[in-house]
Structures are given as C-alpha cells and as structure tokens.
Amino acid sequence: MALLIILITCFVIIFATSQPCQAPDDFVAASSPGHIIIGGLFAIHEKMLSSEDYPRRPEIQKCVGFEISNFLQTLAMIHSIEMINNSTLLSGVKLGYEIYDTCTDVTVAMAAALRFLSKFNSSGEIMEFKCDYSSYTPRVKAVIGAGYSEITMAVSRMLNLQLIPQVSYESTAETLSDKIRFPSFLRTVPSDFYQTKAMAQLIQKSGWNWIGIITTDDDYGRLALNTFTIQAVANNVCIAFKEVLPAFLSDNTIEVRINQALEKIIAEAQVNVIVVFLSQFHVFNLFSKAIERNINKIWIASDNWSTATKITTIPNVKRIGKVVGFTFRRGNMSSFHSFLQNLHLFPSDNNKPLNEYAMLLAACADAKDSDLSQCISNYSQGTLAYKANKDIERNFSLRNDFLWDYTEPGFVHSIQLAVFALGYAIRDLCQARDCQNPNAFQPWELLHVLKNVTFMDGGSSFHFDAHGDMNTGYDVVLWKEIDGHMTITKMAQYDLKNDVFIVTDQETRNEFRNLKQIQSKCSKECLPGQMKKITKSQHICCYECANCPENHYSNQTDMDHCLLCNNETHWAPVRSTMCFEKEVEYLNWNDSLAILLLALSLLGIVFVLAIGIIFTRNLNTPVVKSSGGLTVCYVILFCHFLNFASTGFFIGEPQNFTCKTRQMLFGVSFTLCISCILMKSLKILLAFSFDPKLQKFLKCLYKPIPIIFTCTGIQVVICTLWLIFAAPAVEENVSLPRVIILECEEGSILAFGTMLGYIAILAFICFIFAFKGRKLPENYNEAKFITFGMLIYFIAWITFIPIYTTTFGKYLPAVEIIVILISNYGILCCTFFPKCYVILCKQETNTKSAFLKMIYSYSSHCASSLAVSHVSLDTTNSNVTTTSRSSGGKSAAWQKRKDFQAQVFACICRENATYVSNALPRKRTSSI
Secondary structure, three states: OHHHHHHHHOOOOOOOOOOOOOOHHHHEEEEEOOOEEEEEEEOOEEEEOOOOOOOOOOOOOOEEEEOHHHHHHHHHHHHHHHHHHOOOOOOOOOEEEEEEEOOOOHHHHHHHHHHHHOEOOOOOOOOOOOOOOOOOOEOOOEEEOOOOHHHHHHHHHHHOOOOOOEEEOOOOOHHHHOOOOOOOEEEOOOOHHHHHHHHHHHHHHOOOOEEEEEEEOOHHHHHHHHHHHHHHHHOOOEEEEEEEEOOOOOOOOHHHHHHHHHHHHHHOOOOOEEEEEOOHHHHHHHHHHHHHOOOOEEEEEOOOOOOOHHHHOOOOHHHHEEEEEEEEOOOOOHHHHHHHHOHHHOOOOOEHHHHHHHHHHHHOOOOOHHHHHHHHHHHHOOOOOOOOOOOHHHHHHHOOOHHHHOOOHHHHHHHHHHHHHHHHHHHHHHOOOOOOOOOOOOHHHHHHHHHOOEEEEOOEEEEOOOOOEOOOOEEEEEEEEEOOEEEEEEEEEEEOOOOEEEOOOHHHHHHHHHHHOOOOOOOOOOOOOEEEEEOOOOOOOOEEEEEOOOOEEOOOOOOOOOEEOOOOOEEOOOOEOOOEEOEEEOOOOOOHHHHHHHHHHHHHHHHHHHHHHHHHHOOOOHHHHHOOOHHHHHHHHHHHHHHHHHHHHHOOOOOHHHHHHHHHHHHHHHHHHHHHHHHHHHHHHHHOOOOHHHHHHHHHHOOHHHHHHHHHHHHHHHHHHHHHHHOOEEEEEOOOOOEEEEEEEOOOHHHHHHHHHHHHHHHHHHHHHHHHOOOOOHHHOHHHHHHHHHHHHHHHHHHHHHHHHHOOOOOHHHHHHHHHHHHHHHHHHHHHHHHHHHHHHOHHHOOHHHHHHHHHHHHHHHHHHHHHHHHHHHHHHOOOOHHHOOHHHHHHHHHHHHHHHHHHHHHHHHHOHHHHHHHOOHHHHHHO
C-alpha cells in the first residue's frame, strides 16, 4: 500500500510494463469507443501465473484459468451497453467501455484503477496530481465492478480521489455501505447484513443450532464472518468451528488449509450444516476434496457461488449432500439469451476474452458437452498447448447452449441494473448539456445524479438507498438432482423489507420440511416440559435437559427456561407442558369430616330439644325448680341450640354473610349462655354461704336481669364494632401450590381475640363462683358440675389457640367447629345431664321429702361444724380452769353447744329460704 500511495501522490504516473503487457493498451481486455466511456472490472481469469512464492519485480504477470461464468458477466455488461446505445435513452450519445481483467488479484485491479484515473486523451497515460479534481477529466466517467469485495474496496479507495462513481454488481461486504469511507461506491445488490440475517433465520427456522463456517482470509471473508456471527447469536445459533482459507489461489498453503478444514468437519460429527462464504474457485477445490472423503453435509451457499454451474457440474457433486443457497433476484433474460445465441456474429475486435474463448472452444472441439468445461479449464491453465481453429462460427454453433448453461441470472440482472442506472443518470445529466463533448460533465457530477436516480426495469422500480445499496432481495435456491444432472431450483424469496421468507407452493414447503428432519445440534433436543441447563461449555447450544420444577412449564422444544404459572390461579406439576387451573376448595357439605361434625351438631340439637321436653314435663319437680326455673333453663338451652346451629355457617362455600354471621352468632349466644350460668353460680353461692360479709356482698351483687343484659350487651358492642370497622369477608388463599382455599378472613384478629377473651373472662368468673359452691347437697349441687363444665371449656379453647394458628387449608373451620362442639357439649352435659339423670333414673330423690331431708342433713352438718368451731373458740379464750370444774360444769357446756346448733340451723333455714322455695311446690313452702 505504501508503494501505491507514493505512486498516487506523484505528479505523473507512467505505465512501464514488460511481457506479456507490452503497452498500456495491451492491458485492456475489451473496449469500444464512445462519447462517454464506462470502465469495467471483471475477474475473467482466476489467478496470475507465477513461478515464485512472491513477486520479485514490479510487473504484471500473465493471467491463467479462464472463468466462463465471469466471462459471461463481461458479456452482460457489453450487452447492456449495446442495449442502451440501440435505444432512444441517450439520443445522439454513445456509450463506450473499457473492460479490464483483474485476474482475481488486488494489485492488477489497482493497476486498472490507475488507468481509469489517468487524464482523458493523454498520450502519455499520465495522471496529474491536483489539490482539486473538480475540473479534471479522467479516462472514464464511471466504473462497473469489481465483483469481489476485497478488490472492490481497494479500487474504491483510489476512485474516491476523483469521486468517480463505482457501481458493483456483486460486492456485498457490509462495510461498503459506509459512505464516509466509500463515498463514491454504489451497488445493485443488498449488503451482506441482509444475507447473513436471512441465513441465520433460515438455520434457526430449520431447527439447527450447531454449525460450522468456512470463509476466506480477506476483507470480504472476515466481514462476512463477523456479521454472520452477530446474526447467529441473535438467533440462538452457535458456531462450532470457523475455518479461514487463504484468499488467493496462488497461495501455496491453500491445499493444506482445505485439508485441515475437511478434517475439522469430519471431527465435528454433530455438525451437519456448514455456511460457506467463499469464491467459486475455493468452493470448487473444497468440494472436489470433500467428494473424495465422502463428506455429506448441508451446505449453506452465499451469493458468490450458489448458482455457479462450474460447481454444479463437478463429477459426483451429489455426494456432498444438500446445498441451500442465496442468490440475487433474477430479471428478464430473454434479450441476453438472444445475444448469446448470436455471439458468433458479434465483432471480436478489441475483445480479448471473446477471442480467447473462441480459441479454447476450438481447442476443445472434440470434447463431449459434459467434459467441455474441464477441457477449457485445462487449456486455460496453460498445462496444455492448443492451436486455434479458424472456423470460429462453426465452433460457436456447435456449442450454442454451452454459455447459456453457465449463465447465472442473478449476476447478469445485477450487471444490467448497474449499466441501466448509469444510463438513466447520464440521460438526466445530459438533458441540458452536450454530452457528445467528453468534457460536458465530470464524474463527481454524475455521482450526485446517480445517487438519486430512479428507473424502471421489467415493471419494477429501482433506486439506491441512503447507503448506496439497491435492496432487491434474495431468492433461496436448492440444488436437486434431476435426470442425473444437478439442477438449481427456487425454493422461496426473502423479502428484505418485511424480513420474511415467502414460500409459494406446497412442493417447496415439503422441501423445507425434509431439511428440518436433518439434525445439526450440539445437544439432544429438550422436550416440552423440560428446559435447557447450560453446562460449563462456552456455547449456549451445548446443554443438558432439566425437568421444569413445580409451578413451571415449557410448551416448546429447547426452551431456555421454564415459564412460571400464575401462582394465584394456576399450578403445574414437575415436567409440565401447561398450567392447570387451581381447584377451589373449602369445607364442603359432602366432606366426610363435615358430615361427622354436622351429625354431632344435630345430635347436640336433639339433646337440647330432649332436655327441653324433659324439663317441661317435670316443671314442678324440685330438681327443675332448683335449676333456676324453666325460663332460665329455656334461655340456656336456646343458647346451646344457637351454638350448635352456628357450626352450620362454618361449612359450605364461604359467603360474606356466612363469614359475618357465624362468629357473631356464636359469640353473642355463647356469652348469653355463660351469663345465665354465671347468675346461677352466684345464686347458689348466695343461698349456701354462711359468711355474713360474703352474704352481704352477694346480696348487693345479685341482680340477675341487669347483669345478664350487661354481660351480653358488652359482647354485642364488641361484635358490632367488629362488623363496622373490620368485618369478616371471603378471601382466596392462593399460597398452596395446587388449590385455592376459599376461606373467611376474620378481618381483625384483635376483634376476634377480644370476643373470645371476653367469653373467657366471664367463664373464669363463673368458674370461681361455682368452685366456691362445690360442696352442696349431692343431688342438687350444680356448682361442681358447672365447675367441671368451665374446665372443659378452658381446656378446649386453650388447646384451640395453637391448633388454630398452625392449621392451614380447608379444614381450618373444622378446628373451630370442634372446639365449639366440645365446649358446648361440655357445658350442656355438665349443666343438664345430672338433672336429667335424677329426673329419669332417681325419681325417689326428686320429691319434697327427699329434698327436705337432704337440706336438713346438709344444714345440720354445717351447723355442727360451726358450733364446734364456736365452742372451741370460747373455751380457748375463757379464763376458767378445767381442773376446778365439776361434772355439773360439763353438762352446762354441752347444753350450750346444743343451743348454738339450734341457732345455726334456724339461720340456715332463713338464709336458704329462697333456694328451698324454688325447690318445693309453692303451696307446701310453709311447712319448712
């Protein structure tokens, strides 16, 4: 490059060539005069002939390896220029051309670029150095080419000096879209950005994620590799290996590097898809050796070689596997086909490639059609000597369709678009200028018009975008063997604008489906219900499959992670492919535990009704009378009935009404029940208490109706405030993994605790009063049974607290039901069952005489105990000496004790008057 910079910065550059390039004009491959000259760069030969590893003299070597496909591209340019000259597009203005053979070598191409930059009509082939080239008239007004990106970049940097428009028909390197670095470059094909994007999407849609890539060690190969790598990552495609081959066939190491690449392909057995960004020369050598090694893969072809007849005609090429390629959109080829049919009539003067082709065709006149390409290749390599056949017309007519078979429609169409774009731009520029004058406009003026030109071809509109690209799109092609010949068939179109593949027929869909059956993955596919677990490998495509955990699912193959179900409404088991809706659960009526608890509640109600009937039928018996009367018994029994009935509100689907009713009903009814029992305990204690101070206090305290209303009213206030400020409501408990528990949320734990705590306080007071009156007559002693009932209540509710706080799920209401039943049964049984037992089984004790006898015996016992205590106290406090008393004194003391017993008995009778009056029929009370 340093040498080139020095040459460019010189004031005068003079071509000095030696054999075989004797003079500058010898360097021109094909030319035609005209008012406006268009330059052309084509790799008509595949390499330069050199016997040394590297150049030792600055001379242009002879080119070898005639490339028929690139020769056809040269003909496409000539034909397109002739079409414009024969049309009315440029009236009176003829386009000429100067085409150079780059020999697929950057140095040769730059030599041609120097020729383009030389001053017009300069006999010395000089290029002047100027600070401003605005008025400088170079040899050509525009350049078409080159084909290969590596060559195009080098040439474009030189043409940028004079802003000579350069329109490429094949160079697709993404960096060429950079208008800062390549301001005068345009192209009639899309950037590799779109091609690599389409390739990555095709690979991803086919289910492949473990691929290899082979490219060349030049600007085109490296840029394509980088761009494709980015697109592959975006589509979750991993590259197992990257093989880079020397860019030029003249490199002596190319054979070794190709063998190394094939060894890598064989070693990576799981890689069945290989992306190839190579020139046709490289692919030809690669496939030839791959066939020898029986390598069968899927090859993703870039636009460079996807339709190359040179490769499709390789012997046994079908053994390499399937080839899926991207090629440029094709246009109307009928005119070019006619041109090839009459090529023998076209003047061959100043057209060295055409003359060379004619001589090669003549040398291979005896070759079969299938061997013609190989014969031409052998002769063009200089390995065989040949003698020209003078009958050129006969040779052309015998091989009439040979060139057509090698035509690549996408490239021909791109060249036509490049020439047409220049033609329309020149037309727009020449409307106010005399373009028969070579100095009518400068290349930089043409560049400005060319960037904004729009023209029609084949019914479609074409123009360059802001990056100088013409995004025509791609055709996706598949190589298929038909009748023993490899045929290129169109599978789909790739729409750049919408980023989609367009498949038009069912047969093509079947082809895509067949491709998907071939696996190219690092790891086995993870099934739905599994997710990928990345190992320590550097590639995300190498992984293990792990089952989705509970409440997670995956419904596609190879998912990166499992999706989380909506925990509030759905759940999923381990390795699930979908989420299931959670079942709504609550303590249902048909649940076995609910049925049992309901049965116990109904049994309790039956007991309440039975006790009510028994007490009603034995209304005037002493046992019923001593229970506080029928009214109090009915109130207590009704409270028990409500308590048993409240358990029904804990079962079934919770509603806001039932949530509020069940706690309020239980709280108020149970409080009323305890309040009534509290009054009974106070009444018993008052009736049988002999402590004067306690008697006085109990008499003041004993106000049955006000106390009952007050105690119950306080609970009503608590429940009312609860309902107003934090009422219980239905809540969906979604914390369980598989079910939704429909439950009553108490609203306020403080209010709930206050309600239960208040009942506990009343029960504790009741327990104290009953405990003090526990030593009453055997058959009429309610106090000790009340004491036992309160103990059952305390045990039940103390046990309830830890169980309730730790129980979870639909059976939580059952815990409270059980506690309500235990406490309710305990109090009911302890309060009424002993009396029912006496009424039903010991009727002899439920009489007036038995009752009086019991009272008398209990009172006598109490009076005797009090008298003994009183006499002992008097004896201890007296100053009389027992030894001085006589037997008469002892008699006096005994008489005194008897008198005190009588006084105590009378006191007992008076204090028990109320209790006795309730125990006996009213008409017989006076007999006591």
